[in-house]
Amino acid sequence: MILVTGATGNVGRHVLDLLVEDGRAVRVLTRRPQNAVWPAEVDVVAGDLADAASLGTALAGADTVFLFAVPGSGPGFVAAARQAGVRRVVLLSSGAVSDDDEVQDGPIASYHAEIEQALRASGLEWTFLRPDVFAANTLMWAGQTKSGDVVRGAYAEAAAAPVHEADIAAVAAAALTQDGHAGRVYELTGPESLTHAEQARILGEVLGRPIRFAELPAETVRQAMSAHVPAPILDGIFKVWSESVGRAAPTTTDVEKVTGRPARSYREWVLDRATAF
Ligand SMILES: NC(=O)c1ccc[n+]([C@@H]2O[C@H](COP(=O)([O-])OP(=O)(O)OC[C@H]3O[C@@H](n4cnc5c(N)ncnc54)[C@H](OP(=O)(O)O)[C@@H]3O)[C@@H](O)[C@H]2O)c1
Structure with missing residues (x-):
């Protein structure tokens, strides 16, 4: 069981x-x-x-x-x-x-x-x-994409290698059901480093309309998020974003090593979740 x-x-x-x-x-x-x-x-x-x-x-x-x-x-x-x-x-x-x-x-x-x-x-x-950062984090933009073509947020140039939650789950299922994963640490990323601005652009390409990321001051975004995210977690998120500006996010091949298929791209994730936007 x-x-x-x-x-x-x-x-x-x-x-x-x-x-x-x-x-x-x-x-x-x-x-x-x-x-x-x-x-x-x-x-x-x-x-x-x-x-x-x-x-x-x-x-x-x-x-x-x-x-x-x-x-x-x-x-x-x-x-x-x-x-x-x-x-x-x-x-x-x-x-x-x-x-x-x-x-x-x-x-x-x-x-x-x-x-x-x-x-x-x-x-x-x-x-x-x-x-690494979940592609699903960009669901926080869904309210904005439903009412317009601009996504407002902090740090347009913060980069990550967003990972599809289905890939994390596929690695989990393998580790749960197969031998050979004991004592292993898997660093799971998507296949490419993308900034917030690039993710918004890809989102727009898949949805068939130009979506633009408009950068707001970090403090403004922090205030808005503080209604539903605890302060220490917010500290962590903003630290990661500020430190990843102008720096390509590292990628790994651990998804492929474990599952036998390459990690899904952010574009594939948007295709899977397009109705949410
Ligand atoms: N978002 C990111 O970019 C990112 C990156 C790296 C790692 N992570 C880690 O991934 C995790 C988030 O995963 P997710 O997005 O799949 O989760 P999620 O969508 O936020 O859902 C939270 C899940 O955790 C369960 N849960 C929460 N507190 C619980 C408790 N006290 N007892 C039992 N179950 C509890 C909830 O179950 P019920 O409500 O049904 O009880 C729910 O199924 C976090 O640990 C996060 O730090 C996230």
Whole structure:
């Protein structure tokens, strides 16, 4: 039995679909089972990764877990997973984590690194997925593209190698179901470095109308985002954006190495999600 956490999220919903398509016995853990429609063959259990005492039913009989990283949840999850007899864990970590730094740079890297550390010390088989920026982050532009052809945001020239959530999920599904991934850290990127302005241009090309990225002062955008993003996470996002101006984002071939097919481009991602815009 494979337990999928984060199954209502960008990545986890693809992980769930791939495992179901593959005929695997799957259970999901969610805080609100009633808020989603689930495939008939999936066992759905309520639980909260922030409360290890709530995980017993979800973990009972699970030998493999796709783990969403909830800040501070590492030690509690590891204790519950060991007690339940879990053997293998694939963690959705973050490309912000660095193995070179003794102290992680910022809160996003820190909390993912803490969960990685708990798993490294657990005696469980672990695989860490460290994605770069998700292509799905540009869904935050959808409200603007529905009402016009200009996307306003911070740092037009900030570059990333946006990764398709389906590619992260494909790597996860391989690591969950195949041997040979234990102790591996996969750095997952899209195939090319693109600035915000270039992503907006590609979005427009796929939608068939010219879409332009208009740069706003960082502080203005930060204020707007602060309504729904916690301050330490905002700090991390703005630090990454400001530091990636004028710098090509590195790309890796880990998606292809694990799945046998090259990482999908940002253009392919827009084609898959065009109706959202
Ligand atoms: N966005 C990026 O550019 C980026 C880049 C690198 C890494 N990441 C990492 O990727 C993750 C985001 O993945 P995503 O976009 O697929 O997720 P998402 O769409 O933000 O969805 C969050 C998922 O996590 C589950 N969840 C949240 N808190 C939970 C809790 N306390 N207990 C149980 N489940 C909980 C939610 O489940 P329910 O609501 O159903 O309970 C939901 O399925 C984060 O860890 C992020 O740091 C993101």
